[in-house]
Amino acid sequence: MGSCQKDYFSSIKSLEKLYHTEETLLKHAKDYSIFLKAQIDKFRKFIEVIQDAHSKADENPSAFIGNPIDSFSLIKRLVEDWRITKSQVENSNIFEEISSRIDSIISSEEYPTEDELTGSAEGFSRLRDVYNLDISEMASGFISGIKMADSMSWSDCFYVGKKLYEMGDYNNTQPWIREALDKFTKNHNDDQDSVEILESFTNITVAINDLDTALNTSERILKIQPNHKSAKFTKDTIEKLSSIFVRKSNPGFYVRNSYISVRDYKHYEAVCRDEITRSPSEIRDLHCKYESYRVPFLKIAPFKLEIINFDPLILMFHGVLYNSETLLLKARSLPTIGRSKVGIVKSEISNERTSHSSYVNIRDEPSLKNFVQRIEDMTQLNIDDFNSVQVANYGIGGHYAPHHDHFGKSDSYPQYHLGDRISTSMFYASEVDLGGSTAFPLLKVNVKPVKGSLLFWYNLYSSGEQDNRAMHAGCPVTKGSKWIFNVWLRFKPQFQKRKCDIEDDSWKSIRNTKH
């Protein structure tokens, strides 16, 4: 041993040194156990929160996730919280088994992606915009005055804000971040653990130019850590700036999606909210009737027809879709259903239209023979060239911004020789719990979905000119899910069916589009 011998046992001093070494080890061990305990407490809390949510859903999971708050929380938990939990478990090296189990779920193909969380947050902002919802109310689980879910946590609200920020929707970012901060402040004391969170609040509020909030959070950080560099920098900069400029408490810029031309969009939103409606004299002559169109079969079972608008004609036929037909069309659409696209020639995914859709070839389905016949009976149009039904499904916050079903100016659409889309026949294939109506902004008409009914309208004047008054939209779905089946018939095969005016009556567009 020679010179290597430390002779600890012979030296109190040396033993004392060892004692201190062990003391340090012990401290490390304690730190480690505190860390583990904190991890376990966090983990337990995480389990409790999810367990809590699941026990409420046990009886009827589909009703539970059928509202925007719970469905957002579910996706957020899957996309964010489970990933974080997984990495915490991994780091502690203790739960390798659990980690690999979680991993196999997280990496499975069905697992929601970041895009889903983004889409869900975007739906939130749309609901708020279109229905003028109050964010605090939403965050406490209320939508349009109805209690739909438990309160959202501060981090749920923060993630909504963060996602909206990433999407460039800065105007909607601020209220969510402020709501998150309010919740965080109510439920936490400012201590060392808060610093990182307050930093995130500071960063995002600086980014959206909400400098009042950024100043508040950096001052709070400095109370906990007086030498915190970036908080100091932020505070100093804001104070310097405000000695030069008058500080605004609102974000200094306003960005929304490019398809929103503000005036028309505001008008459409007001029609969705039933804030803009027709006057009593405009609706005076509307009525319901039994209609058999001189078809012998319909004499026995006439259509229940509701006239929604006279010019342009909008009709609603009630009780014209059987459950068996709904199930069949949905089932046939499922293998190919995907995110809806817009544009006829070069169609692409857009947040103008946030639904899923696909086409089903009805000529392949002998059991849809009556369904096809019914379309002919209702529309009184020629259906020889119609072969496929578009099946579309909207989730919460899903919508279709105002648009025309006619082809616009393009002459390169499919089967051009058949002419433009003369009419739309749209079946409502589900009840929608809240929202999801079909709005005709220029006509101030807002039709609520009724399962099993068909909404019919013309997109062209009888002269064949495009009738722009028929502009329409699918208002965002607030609760539940919306299914529709679309049938578009073409102009040219109707030459013997719809009396064709020689006069170009497109001037009506100009006269009737004022609002």
Ligand SMILES: O=C(O)CCC(=O)C(=O)O
């Ligand atoms: O969802 C709606 O109510 C409207 C759908 C629509 O306009 C379309 O699919 O072209």
Ligand SMILES: [Fe+2]
């Ligand atoms: Fe449409």
